[in-house]
Amino acid sequence: MYQVNDNYQKLPGSYLFSNIAKKVQAYTAANPDKNVIRLGIGDVTQPLAPAIIEAMHRAVDEMASAETFHGYAPDLGYEFLRKAIAENDYAARGCDIAADEIFVSDGAKSDSANIQELFSVNNKIAVCDPVYPVYVDSNVMAGRTGTYDPATEMWSNVIYMPCTRENDFVPEFPKETPDIIYLCLPNNPTGTTITKARLQEWVDYANRSGALIIYDGAYEAYISEEDVAHSIYECQGAKTCAIELKSFSKNAGFTGVRLGYAVVPKELKCGEISLRDMWARRHGTKFNGAPYIIQRAGEAVYSNEGKAQLKQQVAYYMRNASTIKEGLKDAGYEVYGGVNAPYIWLKTPENMSSWDFFDFLLEKANVVGTPGSGFGPSGEGYFRLTAFGSYENTVAALERIKAL
Numbered sequence: 367m368y369q370v371n372d373n374y375q376k377l378p379g380s381y382l383f384s385n386i387a388k389k390v391q392a393y394t395a396a397n398p399d400k401n402v403i404r405l406g407i408g409d410v411t412q413p414l415a416p417a418i419i420e421a422m423h424r425a426v427d428e429m430a431s432a433e434t435f436h437g438y439a440p441d442l443g444y445e446f447l448r449k450a451i452a453e454n455d456y457a458a459r460g461c462d463i464a465a466d467e468i469f470v471s472d473g474a475k476s477d478s479a480n481i482q483e484l485f486s487v488n489n490k491i492a493v494c495d496p497v498y499p500v501y502v503d504s505n506v507m508a509g510r511t512g513t514y515d516p517a518t519e520m521w522s523n524v525i526y527m528p529c530t531r532e533n534d535f536v537p538e539f540p541k542e543t544p545d546i547i548y549l550c551l552p553n554n555p556t557g558t559t560i561t562k563a564r565l566q567e568w569v570d571y572a573n574r575s576g577a578l579i580i581y582d583g584a585y586e587a588y589i590s591e592e593d594v595a596h597s598i599y600e601c602q603g604a605k606t607c608a609i610e611l612k613s614f615s616k617n618a619g620f621t622g623v624r625l626g627y628a629v630v631p632k633e634l635k636c637g638e639i640s641l642r643d644m645w646a647r648r649h650g651t652k653f654n655g656a657p658y659i660i661q662r663a664g665e666a667v668y669s670n671e672g673k674a675q676l677k678q679q680v681a682y683y684m685r686n687a688s689t690i691k692e693g694l695k696d697a698g699y700e701v702y703g704g705v706n707a708p709y710i711w712l713k714t715p716e717n718m719s720s721w722d723f724f725d726f727l728l729e730k731a732n733v734v735g736t737p738g739s740g741f742g743p744s745g746e747g748y749f750r751l752t753a754f755g756s757y758e759n760t761v762a763a764l765e766r767i768k769a770l
């Protein structure tokens with residue numbers, strides 16, 4: 367008789383956002399007259415930029431005739447997109463990343479969940495706490511995390527790097543040396559990040575200790591401060607210790623379109639074994655490429671019109687971020703983030719638990735946010751609001767919160 371992968375049975379509870387959806391659904395069913403404003407999930411709301419839509423239309427038309435039709439995409443992505451990424455995201459920033467070190471995918475969620483397949487089940491991972499839950503959960507499924515303690519909400523074989531107000535919500539070198547370090551910078555959910563000088567210290571630490579960094583730069587487009595790196599490869603030596611993951615979701619609104627990429631440099635080797643070649647093998651076997659139409663849309667992100675339009679889109683969301691941050695400050699809240707990321711991280715008032723504050727905000731202000739505890743034990747007592755709503759809704763939500 368067949369057996370299931372027992373590791374799945376170890377995953378605690380149901381997924382954070384389905385719990386939120388259930389609570390919101392129950393509330394709206396009981397209060398159909400209330401206008402609930404959602405600043406919870408990290409999904410964008412603005413339409414795709416015109417340059418992207420035009421590129422998609424052109425690509426759709428190409429699919430309509432035999433001469434220009436495209437079937438399976440190349441495993442690693444079309445050359446036109448990989449070159450555009452290499453030139454714009456790397457060469458333009460002084461980083462030497464070649465097109466054949468870039469692997470186009472259907473998004474950073476898949477990449478961040480799949481990348482652990484390259485590593486031994488005996489490796490020990492380190493994660494920021496709180497952080498995007500996919501890193502830990504994908505390692506749970508692979509059987510790398512040990513046992514779960516419901517009391518502490520921690521796994522026995524995971525190194526947690528608490529990001530708290532005491533360390534400005536940024537990770538510190540753990541006491542125990544990890545094999546694999548997940549860094550999500552700017553961080554989801556805290557919206558905080560580190561300077562390039564500090565990132566260089568992480569790169570040096572990884573090279574010194576033989577650890578690998580998986581660097582998730584999904585929010586890179588929101589960086590506004592000069593001394594923050596846009597890619598880990600801006601740091602010296604990163605090509606021998608880091609894989610970088612990028613998404614088109616937040617910089618270009620591709621959450622429903624799906625596109626991302628991973629960079630695995632040729633220099634990245636475990637002994638004699640090339641991780642780039644392993645990832646190429648994995649892509650070749652398990653992935654049949656992102657759709658042609660979508661890769662053309664991705665290429666348009668790097669056109670002059672695309673860049674100008676997306677700059678405006680990011681500015682739109684960042685205006686929301688400062689509206690939320692300033693509004694909360696005026697209302698007396700302790701707030702973080704919102705400068706290099708579209709997330710605002712607030713301390714719940716009067717030591718309320720994250721979920722109690724969720725209920726309070728839903729019932730009293732009809733505003734939905736995300737309980738910080740859903741992102742890791744150190745998120746307890748905190749709450750995330752996102753800047754991805756419309757400006758009008760953001761302003762209205764803040765008026766309601768201020769009136770509480």
Ligand SMILES: Cc1ncc(COP(=O)(O)O)c(C=O)c1O
Nearest residue numbers: 408473474475498554584613615
């Ligand atoms: C840190 C981080 N990485 C990756 C993703 C997912 O990106 P994608 O839409 O490209 O799968 C998210 C989405 O919220 C995220 O917060």
